[in-house]
Amino acid sequence: MMEPADAAPRARSGVVVEAKGLTRRFGPHLALDGLDLRIERGEAFGLLGANGAGKTTFIRLVTGFLLPSAGSVTVDGITAVADPSGVSARIGFVAETTRLYPELRVGTFLRFAGGARGLSGPELNARIDAGVARFHLESSLARPLGHLSKGFQQRVNLAQAFLHDPPLMIVDEPTGGLDPLQQEEVRAVLRELRGERTLILCTHDLGEARELTERVAVLFRGRRVAIGPTEEVLSGDDPLELFRGTGRSAA
Amino acid sequence: MTALRALIRKELLVLFGAPMAYVALTLVVLVTALIFFDHLRIYNQTLFLFASSNMGGFESDTVPDYINLRDTVFFPVMETMGITLIGLIPLVTMRVFAEERARGTDELLMTTALTPGQIVFAKFAVTYLFVTIMMVASFVYPAMAIIEGGIGAQHLASVFVGLTLHSIALASIGLACSAYTSNQLVAAVAGWAVGFVLWDFSWITSFSFVGERTIGFLDAISLHLRYGSFAEGIVNLAHLVYFIALAALAAAIARFSFDWRRVAG
Numbered sequence: 001m002m003e004p005a006d007a008a009p010r011a012r013s014g015v016v017v018e019a020k021g022l023t024r025r026f027g028p029h030l031a032l033d034g035l036d037l038r039i040e041r042g043e044a045f046g047l048l049g050a051n052g053a054g055k056t057t058f059i060r061l062v063t064g065f066l067l068p069s070a071g072s073v074t075v076d077g078i079t080a081v082a083d084p085s086g087v088s089a090r091i092g093f094v095a096e097t098t099r100l101y102p103e104l105r106v107g108t109f110l111r112f113a114g115g116a117r118g119l120s121g122p123e124l125n126a127r128i129d130a131g132v133a134r135f136h137l138e139s140s141l142a143r144p145l146g147h148l149s150k151g152f153q154q155r156v157n158l159a160q161a162f163l164h165d166p167p168l169m170i171v172d173e174p175t176g177g178l179d180p181l182q183q184e185e186v187r188a189v190l191r192e193l194r195g196e197r198t199l200i201l202c203t204h205d206l207g208e209a210r211e212l213t214e215r216v217a218v219l220f221r222g223r224r225v226a227i228g229p230t231e232e233v234l235s236g237d238d239p240l241e242l243f244r245g246t247g248r249s250a251a
Numbered sequence: 252m253t254a255l256r257a258l259i260r261k262e263l264l265v266l267f268g269a270p271m272a273y274v275a276l277t278l279v280v281l282v283t284a285l286i287f288f289d290h291l292r293i294y295n296q297t298l299f300l301f302a303s304s305n306m307g308g309f310e311s312d313t314v315p316d317y318i319n320l321r322d323t324v325f326f327p328v329m330e331t332m333g334i335t336l337i338g339l340i341p342l343v344t345m346r347v348f349a350e351e352r353a354r355g356t357d358e359l360l361m362t363t364a365l366t367p368g369q370i371v372f373a374k375f376a377v378t379y380l381f382v383t384i385m386m387v388a389s390f391v392y393p394a395m396a397i398i399e400g401g402i403g404a405q406h407l408a409s410v411f412v413g414l415t416l417h418s419i420a421l422a423s424i425g426l427a428c429s430a431y432t433s434n435q436l437v438a439a440v441a442g443w444a445v446g447f448v449l450w451d452f453s454w455i456t457s458f459s460f461v462g463e464r465t466i467g468f469l470d471a472i473s474l475h476l477r478y479g480s481f482a483e484g485i486v487n488l489a490h491l492v493y494f495i496a497l498a499a500l501a502a503a504i505a506r507f508s509f510d511w512r513r514v515a516g
Contacts, residue, residue, distance in 0.1 A: 026516045063362050067513045085364055093362040099355040103268040104261070112264075115257025116363035160359075 014198030021071030046213035053219040092161030102146025113160035131159035151182030262377040287392035341442030344425030352433035367509035406484035413481020423501030430508035451475040
């Protein structure tokens with residue numbers, strides 16, 4: 001089981017993420033429809049919904065990978081449109097496991113990921129060493145990413161996102177395709193993040209949301225159908241009703 | 252600058268870490284050798300025919316002037332290589348952007364300190380380097396024809412520059428095509444299509460309905476005319492500008508793909 005390298009409690013830090021009237025169209029399809037959302041500093045926030053609800057679109061709008069059709073989303077008051085490097089410096093992004101370079105060795109990939117975020121020299125070495133220790137990658141450093149199990153690949157994915165010590169971690173479906181043991185390993189890492197920095201977790205796994213987040217928003221066809229403390233939103237006989245857009249709306 | 256250096260290093264590792272690079276390199280050298288030795292065979296056969304069908308053969312000056320290494324081997328080899336490269340270069344460029352999109356690693360790149368301009372620059376620069384290495388490897392045979400044909404070092408340099416610029420132009424076209432798709436096959440086919448269309452417009456300019464201005468324009472954008480001039484040993488500034496402009500245009504088109512994707516999704 002993974003343990004934090006530095007288990008000392010840290011002050012609640014991170015960034016504020018705020019979406020105002022955030023809308024995104026793909027041709028005639030409305031992927032996000034006027035989303036209003038505020039994620040507080042240091043909050044572990046879950047974005048829930050079925051496939052196609054608009055979760056990944058929201059993430060892509062936060063990172064600046066997509067531009068909004070209307071409205072805005074800011075990270076600590078700045079938008080990816082106005083200051084893309086300012087936003088990317090604040091974000092650690094963990095996509096699904098397959099989004100890596102299978103031909104690169106783990107050490108080489110981490111060196112690239114750190115370098116691409118402007119780290120170099122002794123600082124880069126120190127950050128890589130810390131990441132390797134935190135995610136227990138010592139035995140895999142010389143192995144090509146394509147030869148690793150999905151669980152190990154996701155550890156590497158998490159390690160690369162931590163290299164520049166970002167105040168905002170965005171994690172998209174982190175346990176998809178992993179076996180139960182690997183899922184638990186990844187969740188253990190994400191549990192450590194609570195309060196340490198702002199976390200946006202995209203998932204359709206309700207158990208994961210309950211375990212890792214303090215507050216959630218449920219999206220259905222691009223609209224926010226519920227938002228509130230996780231236990232409150234996911235209480236009731238059938239929380240999946242929210243995923244179908246037929247449940248009660250939480251404030 | 253640190254981010255750009257890291258990306259260039261990664262591109263080099265990914266390129267030279269994949270078997271495709273070596274397959275392409277070997278293919279180019281093999282195809283060039285085949286083209287060269289085939290023309291050399293024709294040249295030798297022609298010489299033999301003249302030598303055996305005329306009393307005295309070589310010594311009696313019965314071999315016409317136009318049967319020489321320059322015209323019978325060198326120029327046809329260069330011509331065939333120019334067309335062959337249109338087929339081979341897109342095999343190198345097809346994966347450069349398309350693979351990032353297919354894997355989803357482009358999203359990872361966009362959350363780093365790298366700008367789209369830096370990503371395009373790094374990918375173009377590394378591909379140009381690889382294409383230049385390909386040309387050095389494949390230039391052995393044309394160089395032999397030039398040296399043996401007594402054409403001279405200046406001509407040799409001009410031909411190499413022309414061959415490299417032609418390859419870089421084709422690589423630029425292939426990279427621009429690769430930037431707009433996640434499918435490597437689509438990228439390769441688009442690269443072939445644009446390369447072959449741009450190679451030579453003489454098929455369309457021969458029609459009577461095509462006006463002089465159109466012919467002038469099509470000639471101006473034709474790869475074949477520029478490449479052919481280098482093959483003849485002529486280094487013309489206008490031709491250099493043509494290749495640089497083509498590369499810059501392709502880079503701008505590839506750069507635009509990032510903005511286009513942010514809008515179109």
